[in-house]
Amino acid sequence: MTFKPLDRAGIAARIARDIPEGWFVNLGIGIPTGVSDHVPMEREVIFHSENGVIGAGPAPEPDKINPYLVNAGTQHITLRTGGAFVHHADSFAIARGGHLDLCVLGAFEVAQNGDIANWARKADDPTKQVGGAMDLAIGAKRLWVAMEHNTKGSGESRIRRSCSYPLTAKGAVKRVYTDIAVLEVGQRGFIVLDMVEGLTRRELQERSEADLHWA
């Protein structure tokens, strides 16, 4: 039997399934940004954007773009009824003060102790893209990660015993959604909550550097 990995939209949709009504959620750049597309409007989930937007809504029709309204990825968005605007320090007070029920970030690697690496590939990486990730990672009530299970080129596992890239935060990740599995970070390490159809436990373990446990 063969299996079919989820595409990026599929990962986003899988995450969206697990977000209950009433949660207050920040979505990072990349795969996470797509999560809100898969949460129906009638399920009221309030999306926060670091640049001071509470209640971010979907992209506007091209003829209804408001140039004064963007998200943290500087994409044009709309505001949901009930939304609000705050300044940058208040916005990060929300992020750092424990007011987000959930933050979903992309990552290069996640370790079995919950460490996350998502901003640089080495200490002297010329790319210095910290942004708000370190604040969100330490501040949200729950941090979930959305990423491909393995790197595109060499197929190396992003599910690690320990991170090899510079950390974003220590011990912060609660759950990882990849293209082939959903993993919880528990006391013993990674616990598999879900796998794509047709994938065997052995195949998943082969694609993971860290030891996996089954719930």
Add this chain to the structure above:
Amino acid sequence: MTFKPLDRAGIAARIARDIPEGWFVNLGIGIPTGVSDHVPMEREVIFHSENGVIGAGPAPEPDKINPYLVNAGTQHITLRTGGAFVHHADSFAIARGGHLDLCVLGAFEVAQNGDIANWARKADDPTKQVGGAMDLAIGAKRLWVAMEHNTKGSGESRIRRSCSYPLTAKGAVKRVYTDIAVLEVGQRGFIVLDMVEGLTRRELQERSEADLHWA
């Protein structure tokens, strides 16, 4: 020749003379509260109140009281055109962040090094009236004090070599307006800028515990 000390309103009026247009000013409880009565409306001085009022105006007509609008002394006030409301942390950000051109406080004592004591008569005073004085004293660009030169009962000088009461702040006072004189706090100590008519230098020195200097 005899001299006539200023009454409390007189001290307030004397201070008001020295406040130029455009200053942003906080007035403490007591004599300082009266200062704004002596600043004509056409001289635009913006008064701040710790409870989040920017542009505090005079007391309203009795039939025009707004129960939602008080100053830091919980007296009903009005708001000047151009005024604004902020929350308590933002209000003290103004006070502590160096944004007030002037704060005028009452005091028990001022020392020649600029120390001020205005909140308790002894360390275990059952009256614990710190309020916002410590914040205002360290935060304003200039701290002026309004007080009677001598205590009412025993006539002891409030103009001290060093404060005998618990401090509000160290080295913060720039100027003292009393009922008989105006004193600057300089490198050498108190410098007399002004005296009420008919008072001699000797009489002023006799009423002052600290040594006085003349400009």
Add this chain to the structure above:
Amino acid sequence: MIDKFVPDVAAGLAGIADGSVVLMAGFGNGMAETLLEGLIAQGAKDLTLVVNSGGRDDGPTAALLASGRVRKLVCSFVRADSVAGRLFATGKLELEIVPQGTLAERIRAAGAGVTAFYTPTGADTILAEGRETRVIDGRNCLLEYPIHGDVALVDAWEADRWGNLTHRESARNYNPIMAMAAKLTVVQTRHAVALGDIPPANVHTPGVFVHRVVHVPA
């Protein structure tokens, strides 16, 4: 559908445990008096009350203090001749006096995830005795820690079902920052408005900080 409105004060205050830290906004106005009366009725004891001032002999703060259910009062100002002053003088109330700006900043710090901060306020006073100080840029500064509430009692002029609030004039005072700083923020609002009625640019306290809203018309 998110709906933070609860039917009455008792529902708003349900579950407040003995030993809770209660943040109570208000400064001359803007105090959630109906909730405070409800808290007296609710019966939680051994409370730590965080409020701007100990109040006078009348009014709801005095009533709560007189009920004997407050173990500790954290505030900037206590009159000797007041319920709080007399309870303290007779050893029946613990008192922590905090400069008003430091009080506001410690509350905001709790809401903002700031785990400690330095301020020159109070550093050279008896309030600093035995505490950690440090000279920063030539100024003596005092280390201060956040004040986290178990519950905040908040007053509002308008509220919608997401918990977005406005406050009237100076009745804003501590309300937005105490709302940020508590595990459970309970609001009493004069007006219940429809979602969207408060312009998004003019929300004074965003609903993310609010958990329960009780409509208390005049």
Add this chain to the structure above:
Amino acid sequence: MIDKFVPDVAAGLAGIADGSVVLMAGFGNGMAETLLEGLIAQGAKDLTLVVNSGGRDDGPTAALLASGRVRKLVCSFVRADSVAGRLFATGKLELEIVPQGTLAERIRAAGAGVTAFYTPTGADTILAEGRETRVIDGRNCLLEYPIHGDVALVDAWEADRWGNLTHRESARNYNPIMAMAAKLTVVQTRHAVALGDIPPANVHTPGVFVHRVVHVPA
């Protein structure tokens, strides 16, 4: 009569000295681009620029960086393939990377008189190497200092002669906090309005933080 309006951009930027720390608001929008172009024309050099991100290859931040008059960039985000990234890679630009929330909080701290603060953000990362940390309530925290500006370049939607401002939607971003944190805050506003036109409860940046206002209609 207080009137913070100045006749033009040159008057708004007069006196900005070499070596100044320049706080520049903006995040996708809300950047005072006309003032920034004015700063390039004004000629001050050896600047420290504090801004959310190093930007892309087009746009006014890139133009200022390309002018060679920025010695140091303080921001949360630099693309390798951008003017800032290339200047840094070739040793022509000092770079201080600050997590975005810490950046905002350090700027606010400067405006609020907070002389230092602790935050868990970044404490367990290479950004903490060689720096002071402390465990508070079981969490490793990093000591952070305020970022004071000599000048802040601020964008507004409306401004009155006292300098009270409103900002449009997410164009608010860093504008209110950078206005607080600089010795000289210069505003470019789309609309000049009469004193009192902005409702007192809905002022986004109070005039107390503003020194000069330039009216830059669309």
